[in-house]
Amino acid sequence: MRQTSLKRGNPKVEKRTLSELEQKHDFTRRHIGLSPDDQQAMLEVVGASSLDDLIQQTLPGSIRLDDALSMDDSQTEVEALSYLKSLASKNKVHKSYIGMGYHNTLVPNVILRNVLENPGWYTAYTPYQPEIAQGRLESLLNFQQMVMDLTGMDLANASLLDEATAAAEAMTLCKRSNRKKSNTFFIADDVHPQTIEVIKTRAEYFGFEIVVANPSELANHDVFGVQLQYPSTYGDITDIKSIIDAAKSQNAMVSVAADPMALVLLKSPGELGADVVLGSAQRLGVPMGFGGPHAAFFASSDKLKRSVPGRIIGVSVDARGNQALRMAMQTREQHIRRDKATSNICTAQALLANMAAMYAVYHGPEGLKAIAERIHRLAAILATGLAEKGMSGNSTYFDTVTFNVGQQQAAIYQRALDHGCNLRKVGENQLGVSLDESTTAADVAQLFDIFLGSDHGLDVSAIDARIVASGDTGIRGEMRRQDAILSHPVFNRYHSETDMLRYLKKLENKDYSLTHGMIPLGSCTMKLNATAQMIPVTWPEFANIHPFAPKDQTTGYLEMFTELQTMLEEITGYDAVSLQPNSGASGEYAGLLAIRKYQESIGQGHRNICLIPSSAHGTNPASAAMMNMKIVIVECDEKGNVDVEDLRAKAQEHSADLSTLMITYPSTHGVYEEEIVEICDIIHQHGGQVYMDGANMNAQVGLAKPGLMGSDVSHLNLHKTFAIPHGGGGPGMGPIGVKSHLAPFLPNHGVTPVNGLESDVGAVSASPYGSGAILPISYMYIRLLGKSGLKASTQNAILGANYLTEKLAEHYPILYRGRNNKVAHECIVDIRPIKEASGVTEEDIAKRLMDYGFHAPTMSFPVAGTLMIEPTESESKVELDRFIEAMVMVRQEIAKVQSGEWPAEDNPLHHAPHTMVDITAEWNRAYSRDEAVFPTASTRDSKFWPAVNRVDNVYGDRNFICSCPGVEAYRD
Numbered sequence: 001m002r003q004t005s006l007k008r009g010n011p012k013v014e015k016r017t018l019s020e021l022e023q024k025h026d027f028t029r030r031h032i033g034l035s036p037d038d039q040q041a042m043l044e045v046v047g048a049s050s051l052d053d054l055i056q057q058t059l060p061g062s063i064r065l066d067d068a069l070s071m072d073d074s075q076t077e078v079e080a081l082s083y084l085k086s087l088a089s090k091n092k093v094h095k096s097y098i099g100m101g102y103h104n105t106l107v108p109n110v111i112l113r114n115v116l117e118n119p120g121w122y123t124a125y126t127p128y129q130p131e132i133a134q135g136r137l138e139s140l141l142n143f144q145q146m147v148m149d150l151t152g153m154d155l156a157n158a159s160l161l162d163e164a165t166a167a168a169e170a171m172t173l174c175k176r177s178n179r180k181k182s183n184t185f186f187i188a189d190d191v192h193p194q195t196i197e198v199i200k201t202r203a204e205y206f207g208f209e210i211v212v213a214n215p216s217e218l219a220n221h222d223v224f225g226v227q228l229q230y231p232s233t234y235g236d237i238t239d240i241k242s243i244i245d246a247a248k249s250q251n252a253m254v255s256v257a258a259d260p261m262a263l264v265l266l267k268s269p270g271e272l273g274a275d276v277v278l279g280s281a282q283r284l285g286v287p288m289g290f291g292g293p294h295a296a297f298f299a300s301s302d303k304l305k306r307s308v309p310g311r312i313i314g315v316s317v318d319a320r321g322n323q324a325l326r327m328a329m330q331t332r333e334q335h336i337r338r339d340k341a342t343s344n345i346c347t348a349q350a351l352l353a354n355m356a357a358m359y360a361v362y363h364g365p366e367g368l369k370a371i372a373e374r375i376h377r378l379a380a381i382l383a384t385g386l387a388e389k390g391m392s393g394n395s396t397y398f399d400t401v402t403f404n405v406g407q408q409q410a411a412i413y414q415r416a417l418d419h420g421c422n423l424r425k426v427g428e429n430q431l432g433v434s435l436d437e438s439t440t441a442a443d444v445a446q447l448f449d450i451f452l453g454s455d456h457g458l459d460v461s462a463i464d465a466r467i468v469a470s471g472d473t474g475i476r477g478e479m480r481r482q483d484a485i486l487s488h489p490v491f492n493r494y495h496s497e498t499d500m501l502r503y504l505k506k507l508e509n510k511d512y513s514l515t516h517g518m519i520p521l522g523s524c525t526m527k528l529n530a531t532a533q534m535i536p537v538t539w540p541e542f543a544n545i546h547p548f549a550p551k552d553q554t555t556g557y558l559e560m561f562t563e564l565q566t567m568l569e570e571i572t573g574y575d576a577v578s579l580q581p582n583s584g585a586s587g588e589y590a591g592l593l594a595i596r597k598y599q600e601s602i603g604q605g606h607r608n609i610c611l612i613p614s615s616a617h618g619t620n621p622a623s624a625a626m627m628n629m630k631i632v633i634v635e636c637d638e639k640g641n642v643d644v645e646d647l648r649a650k651a652q653e654h655s656a657d658l659s660t661l662m663i664t665y666p667s668t669h670g671v672y673e674e675e676i677v678e679i680c681d682i683i684h685q686h687g688g689q690v691y692m693d694g695a696n697m698n699a700q701v702g703l704a705k706p707g708l709m710g711s712d713v714s715h716l717n718l719h720k721t722f723a724i725p726h727g728g729g730g731p732g733m734g735p736i737g738v739k740s741h742l743a744p745f746l747p748n749h750g751v752t753p754v755n756g757l758e759s760d761v762g763a764v765s766a767s768p769y770g771s772g773a774i775l776p777i778s779y780m781y782i783r784l785l786g787k788s789g790l791k792a793s794t795q796n797a798i799l800g801a802n803y804l805t806e807k808l809a810e811h812y813p814i815l816y817r818g819r820n821n822k823v824a825h826e827c828i829v830d831i832r833p834i835k836e837a838s839g840v841t842e843e844d845i846a847k848r849l850m851d852y853g854f855h856a857p858t859m860s861f862p863v864a865g866t867l868m869i870e871p872t873e874s875e876s877k878v879e880l881d882r883f884i885e886a887m888v889m890v891r892q893e894i895a896k897v898q899s900g901e902w903p904a905e906d907n908p909l910h911h912a913p914h915t916m917v918d919i920t921a922e923w924n925r926a927y928s929r930d931e932a933v934f935p936t937a938s939t940r941d942s943k944f945w946p947a948v949n950r951v952d953n954v955y956g957d958r959n960f961i962c963s964c965p966g967v968e969a970y971r972d
Contacts, residue, residue, distance in 0.1 A: 152270025291767025
């Protein structure tokens with residue numbers, strides 16, 4: 001306990017003004033983990049007199065801006081939240097009956113509080129290290145099982161970005177899995193319009209012809225694939241079996257976009273012969289959020305398992321032979337296929353998939369059936385009542401009915417608005433109504449008033465009684481599902497809140513997140529996701545808005561977006577920003593799309609050569625391949641920089657056809673390239689454009705601007721630089737910034753045009769503003785830090801990286817350094833010489849760090865046999881020193897292996913990570929239990945226990961299982 005000495009006499013009064021006492025920079029002090037004393041001690045280690053001096057030594061003078069930002073300074077949490085609340089209050093939260101794949105939901109509070117609002121779930125990283133991610137892996141496996149059950153398919157992935165992009169992925173899967181020479185893809189004209197548009201955007205540069213027509217016309221076209229909607233966007237329960245049979249008769253593959261809640265009651269697409277089933281899991285307990293984030297699902301037949309896009313969670317075993325989960329390796333992973341990829345996916349929507357899975361776990365099969373039947377009954381009451389009054393609609397439906405209202409469309413639509421309700425206009429004579437789990441009998445009564453006026457004489461209870469008596473609804477008997485769903489015990493065990501709470505906590509306890517300690521992943525920037533930034537996400541004014549709501553109801557959102565775009569433009573030096581791309585890879589795609597569209601507009605559409613350094617992220621060549629570009633690799637020199645002479649030669653060689661250079665800055669090797677301005681000039685001299693990958697933008701904010709270096713476009717990883725949490729592998733956002741000549745080619749949206757944008761370029765995401773509900777996080781991040789806090793964050797991130805570099809360099813070789821022997825925001829430790837001398841691998845070190853209470857750094861990227869470390873500005877010196885201590889002690893352990901003191905097959909590194917089972921079992925190893933699990937004082941004080949021993953990846957690859965263990969025993 002701290003001792004306080006009391007002295008007599010008058011205390012000295014500090015003479016500060018009220019303005020000085022306001023603590024305007026209080027948030028910055030809390031966001032940055034280093035105190036002034038810490039900074040000074042670390043500056044001495046790195047050989048700098050101040051933060052400014054460090055930056056002078058580190059950043060090239062050609063890009064460094066002494067006063068980079070012209071924007072407001074930091075605000076307090078109270079001020080920023082109050083102002084954002086004033087914007088949110090401008091949104092009008094109407095009852096939404098628009099549908100189109102977006103529905104009101106009732107998020108179970110136990111899931112809202114313990115998953116969505118819980119940093120134990122939302123600050124975890126992608127489960128590349130499965131031993132400390134078994135909780136979210138189990139939840140994602142539950143998600144896959146739920147999807148397989150509902151769709152009737154053999155396997156499912158762990159989620160994609162949204163329904164529309166999932167459909168675009170299905171198109172490319174159909175093409176590469178079908179030997180037909182046809183280049184035509186058929187889309188039923190009753191597919192959601194946003195899905196049609198995103199598919200068209202994607203198809204253009206693959207060279208596919210798109211036919212949108214009534215399925216009755218399918219026989220008139222020779223196609224490789226077909227996209228259907230089930231139920232249709234207008235609510236009809238189409239006879240998709242006959243369409244599937246017709247497609248199969250010409251050897252075409254069929255993808256079905258399905259509503260998961262409807263699948264609770266309807267025959268599954270798998271039973272009806274679909275090859276792929278996809279959709280959005282949004283209505284399974286995830287708010288609309290103005291379009292996202294939501295988890296799309298993607299399921300397929302077994303024969304397509306090696307071609308399914310995205311991540312699949314698989315069942316394997318650990319070193320003791322116990323069950324362990326992992327991400328199953330996909331042969332299409334873009335880091336493996338690179339320029340041969342047909343997809344650039346590198347993330348999922350894990351947090352939202354977990355919410356949807358838990359919704360199914362909590363409600364169980366009977367609960368879901370009750371919810372689905374109730375929604376359907378209310379739709380039947382509405383359809384029956386209005387039909388009795390002469391307003392006919394679909395004869396088949398689940399929750400959506402499109403009514404023929406003739407000349408009354410405008411009047412009824414306006415009456416709905418006056419009642420605080422949004423209907424969907426369909427053509428000039430119809431109105432669509434989609435009901436959901438939040439709809440009540442009173443809402444249906446109100447809809448009767450809206451459609452018919454107050455004097456209609458319809459009674460909800462009386463109509464309900466007639467339906468019960470007749471059994472006549474919009475789902476005919478032959479359409480109804482007969483097979484069981486969600487039979488596995490996990491969906492039949494946790495239906496009380498007590499049980500559910502404990503299940504959620506059990507899984508959370510198996511996962512390492514930022515609540516436990518530093519996650520020092522290079523290139524992934526696991527910085528603080530401040531509570532004040534997260535709070536607005538669940539405000540009803542943001543959470544309960546439909547993405548296609550009338551613009552006068554979304555004024556608050558649009559004002560916030562405009563302010564956020566302005567701030568991002570100032571930070572980056574670009575002239576315009578698009579908020580639509582809902583992942584970093586999606587941003588890459590949108591940026592290259594803008595470049596290609598611009599070049600076409602000036603008569604240079606033939607330009608298709610994309611230069612990419614050998615060190616680039618795998619998504620770079622994958623994105624370029626998706627845009628029908630030819631990739632030419634540029635070599636790097638011995639320091640990890642782009643070989644400028646090789647670049648110059650290849651730019652000259654391909655000058656006539658040069659389209660783009662894709663380059664990451666600072667480089668993927670963690671250094672600021674001195675020649676970046678010259679590199680951009682070389683590309684421009686040959687008529688090309690520069691795409692600067694924004695993965696490392698967190699090392700530029702407040703110090704330099706990509707738009708002033710010569711770059712034409714960048715994407716920004718808001719889930720890295722701008723503090724949106726990683727969520728165990730998603731959500732994320734990847735807006736793009738562009739120079740003025742590319743601004744007219746930003747992605748627009750056919751359903752709801754992007755505010756203030758004049759562009760005829762198609763959508764790249766299902767909603768106009770991507771995952772709009774999480775943009776308040778980055779908005780708050782910038783508002784709270786302001787220009788001085790943003791700059792200080794970047795400076796301290798660079799300080800932390802250089803401090804780690806100097807401390808670790810005494811024990812490990814550092815692969816790359818830049819000017820004055822400095823690194824940027826991350827450093828790469830070279831394990832290859834150590835492996836050669838001792839046999840200890842980078843994986844051994846990664847697993848051993850778990851015993852020390854740390855998540856491993858980025859392993860074997862961008863260079864095989866290395867560890868890439870990034871501390872971020874959020875970590876304290878205590879935590880940095882704790883990590884350094886762990887790395888030093890691991891090096892000492894390696895020395896014992898190298899000297900023979902510990903056998904090569906019996907040492908803590910070889911057996912890591914260690915579990916409770918290890919130390920409670922019989923012990924006959926060459927090292928002690930204490931050395932295994934309590935190597936430092938901090939591990940005794942606060943121990944994180946890995947849930948399983950080292951996972952056997954080879955076993956998992958050979959035994960591909962992506963369903964809940966034992967599920968076969970519970971199927972009918």
